[in-house]
Amino acid sequence: MATPARPGRLAVLPALLLLAACAGKAPDPWAVTSLERAYRPPAGDIAPSGRLALRAGLEPAIRAMAEALPAAGLEVEAVDLDAGRIAAVYSGEAEPWLDCGWFVPAGAADGEWLPATRLLARIVPPGAPSGTVALRQLRLDARLVVRGEPLGDLVELDSDVHYLVTRTFDVVAADGRVLRTERATLVFDTGQSGRLDENLRCRSNGRLEQILGTLAG
């Protein structure tokens, strides 16, 4: 003779089934946290705005800076000699200008830290289908604005930068098909740090803010 199930036991059954289903679900090998199995954020102080005093007139100082910026890899977008302003943009590798910490890719040995500013990293997580890889790309788009202000026989130049860091993961099959793309952009300005998620935190290394001093020197 069968014993009727008690209502209490019936209520527990769906919860147990749900628990079993969750326990059996394999982690997503292409999630960011799976592709980057360890992350060490940048340390140290955040670079302040760039400031430089030159013994020159406003117009010659702005003109000289505008002429020198392309040598540092920046494209001058606009120059206003009367107001003493320059806008310049940069697009490309983040490594020269940012510190985004370090990460260990999935499938790499312990201690194989890569700079998170790395332009391109090829990641093969354990258990991935043969030939399928994740391509991690990081690019920087930055806009530098220089403002000049006459100060007696000097010109004081200030510079601030608007940073956009875009990280893209493309999961590519052996035949070249892109199976999945995840792309996100973090935004911050000079004097700040930006955080995309637990695996990416970026800050300026100060070189772009100090570029005026470098060019003047």
Next chain:
Amino acid sequence: MDYLRSLLVTLRTLLVASAASGALSSSGQTQETDPEAQLWAEALEEGTPDAFQNYLDTYPFGPHAQEAFEAMIVTALGSRSIEDIEPADGGPRVDVTPLGDLY
């Protein structure tokens, strides 16, 4: 899904209307359109990389220049923009509406 889409359209319309109204002077007697604000409102409404580049070409030092640069990159890359920033002094975090959500 349709509800979300119509909500986004409504929000965008409100945003553009708000930007356009900001373009009007508040003298109370004659209301003139500020061409800079008008162009920014148009760029927001169009929401394309070319529209934001056009704003930057016309007003490279305008009040929305950095926003236009950001919107141009985000729309061109088809990315979602995240602004989770911390000031250098370790003070309170600044909450900014992600620009990418507006398009």
